[in-house]
Amino acid sequence: MEIVYVYTKLRRDLGRPCSFSDRCEQIDVDIHPDPELSKQLIHKTHRDQALQTGPEMSEHQVNTGGFEVKSCGMNHVEGGWPKDIDPEKVEQTIRFRKKVEKDEGYANSIRQLSSVMEHCMRQNNAIDIYQEYLEDEEEVVENQELPYAKTINVFRDPNEVKRTVTSLSWHPEGERKLAAAYSCLEFQKWSKDMSLDSYIWDVVKPNCPEMSLKPTSPIICLEYNPKDSHFLVGGCYNGQIVYWDTRRGSQPVECSSLECGHRDPVYKVIWLQSKTGTDAFSASTGGQVLWWDVRKLSEPTERLVLDLSREGNIDRAVGAVSLEFETTMPTKFMVGTEQGMVVSCNRKAKTPAEKIVCTYDAHHGPIYALQRNPFFPKNFLTIGDWTARIWSEEIKESSIMSTKYQMSYLMDACWSPVRPSVFFTAKMDGVLDVWDILFKQNEPKLSIKVCDKALYSVRVQDNGRLLGCGSQQGDTTLLEISSGLSTLQKNEKSLMAGMFERETKREKILEARQREMRLKERCRSEQSKAEETGREEGEEDPEQLIARAESDFYTMVEMEFKRREERKEKLQLPYLFLVSDGQSFEMDCFQPVGAQLHA
Incomplete structure (x- = not known):
């Protein structure tokens, strides 16, 4: 198929026309040969051949039409909601869904769509659309540019x-x-x-x-x-x-x-x-x-x-x-x-x-x-x-x-x-x-x-x-x-979720530790406050209490010794026996006679 295109242009657009005339010959420059240049001559063999364009190797000629590129976008918005329902409020959407699910037409629509969905699922099971064909190729690592x-x-x-x-x-x-x-x-x-x-x-x-x-x-x-x-x-x-x-x-x-x-x-x-x-x-x-x-x-x-x-x-x-x-x-x-x-x-x-x-x-x-x-x-x-x-x-x-x-x-x-x-x-x-x-x-x-x-x-x-x-x-x-x-970045959300969770747990542990230390400090302060309050009410110092306890102990020991000695002396004294009206009486020498007779 031969393609011919003729370019046309008006004569007046080509400029001023040339005017030729006859005249005798005239020598402008006469350059004589230089014998020294003949030494630099390189003889060309028959094997060397200069080509300005490559040979045509195609068997057919095809004239393709121009490809037009058009950019278009799609604005995908969640629709189907009534005007009185705000899709961003979860309570209203849940209430509306429950109302629709109870409708008889909803069940019929699900039955009709189930056949289409089943067909698509069978296609996915028959063909692995997630198969990786370029597993052997190495991943191209992008150059990390400096932030600016x-x-x-x-x-x-x-x-x-x-x-x-x-x-x-x-x-x-x-x-x-x-x-x-x-x-x-x-x-x-x-x-x-x-x-x-x-x-x-x-x-x-x-x-x-x-x-x-x-x-x-x-x-x-x-x-x-x-x-x-x-x-x-x-x-x-x-x-x-x-x-x-x-x-x-x-x-x-x-x-x-x-x-x-x-x-x-x-x-x-x-x-x-x-x-x-x-x-x-x-x-x-x-x-x-x-x-x-x-x-x-x-x-x-x-x-x-x-x-x-x-x-x-x-x-x-x-x-x-x-x-x-x-x-x-x-x-x-x-x-x-x-x-x-x-x-x-x-x-x-x-x-x-x-x-x-x-x-x-x-x-x-x-x-x-x-x-x-x-x-x-x-x-x-x-x-x-x-x-x-x-x-x-x-x-x-x-x-x-x-x-x-x-x-x-x-x-x-x-x-x-x-x-x-x-x-x-x-x-x-x-x-x-x-x-x-x-x-x-x-x-x-x-x-x-x-x-x-x-x-x-x-x-x-x-x-x-x-x-x-x-x-x-x-x-x-x-x-x-x-x-x-x-x-x-790759895995940035999961890494941030892990970081926030880890730092939250750490602060919880530190907060519990601080709470425990504050509780101990509060008990210690209450105890010291009680001691100070007791001292203000008239209690003596611990050293004075110890000294007084020692003196009381020694006083009690001395009294016990005296009591035992008196009891020993009582056991060694004789008793007097009196007879009156045919009755006998035993008298202790340490008791008054009148009191014993009265008894």
Whole structure:
């Protein structure tokens, strides 16, 4: 099959035409032969032959069509649930399953599907689909690259008077947008020239923010709604809760009232899992945790006073700085306080006193970050003073793991959403530490000097590759983490489960030992206190008691000797016999005669 293709082009596109004319011959250069060059001549044999192209060996010619590649994806979502059933709530799904199983159509559907399932099972039994055909080939060992983090972009506060980036929140549907809250947390450092706006940044366009959020008071915390990415909720410096819909512009849709809200700045707000997707709860240093429905922020739907005496007295409440809520535990939440304690609470308790379950004495100062491990929810991370600590819910007296005391104060931390052993900490000296507790527990695996100012916030994107750090100067630095720190390693989950279990058992043994030592010390102190009380009531010293016992003993011995001598003398004296009226009487010489006669 011969393929011919004719290329055509207009004459005017070929340029100016050539003009030829006749003329006489002319010698331009005359080069005479050089006899010396003849000595360098190499005679070519008939066996040497030069080829410019190889010979054609194919017997047939085939003209194949172009292959078009198309990328497409599939979003697999658990479906089939009615609108009034929330698939993430286990109680509702179990109740719905039991209802469906009692239906007659369910049994008929199972009978029809059983034949198809049986056919597939027989195919699997006939063909080993898991057979390994390349067992003999050696596994290619990948080169372990050194951990790194490179700066991609820096988002700077566009205002002249710079403010602190107090909170960061990634867009739930991708890695293109990052919401940042700006506020000044230094006491009496706020000026009239400072802006109240916070911004939503586009990762690709760092020069100017994509959208401005204009609250009535500076925003301290800001969170995207995980169900609807158009909704944001924020906590303000004056205690208000503000709610935005990005489709409606920069102005807030709803604001809470000052009378029914928090009395102090709101340091943390978290969205709750609900049917409507509009429920959230917040905490502030005023000592209250409030639940809200953002569609109606006039008053909170529920209120909890953090009074550790469980009396609900707002005057004795402890201030809240951080919050933690895990969707797999819808009734439990944790609060980090200014006094360094973690308060574990149960929202579904019947009375306010029962809502505060227990406390953990965690740090010497405020707990600025509190987060459960995304793979092991029973273990949580706390940041306060100069250390980071990992706790287990089963151990309340001490942490199962902790870092050594750092030279700078720690301000924020978060777990990696991809690797269960990796977490990030931000410090006051502008250094970001990346910890891998499977690799090393005493030192961070990677330390990065992000900026010269203090880092106040850090947040990791859901894929684990991008990380945002907010500084005191108003700069948000976007970092890309190496693949070794953002890719799940082999057997990492099982190794972390074993490590957490081992450390929990060790702390239990140490806790039991400490409890036993405290009990012995208490008994010893009670005994010494009883002795001191006895001495105060008039008892003598042990030496005096011994001396008095010796003197009493010798006195009794002397009295006994005297008694025996007197008795011996009685036995040696004669008796007198008297006869009166035909009767005889025996008289003892040591007794009075009148007394014996009377007897």
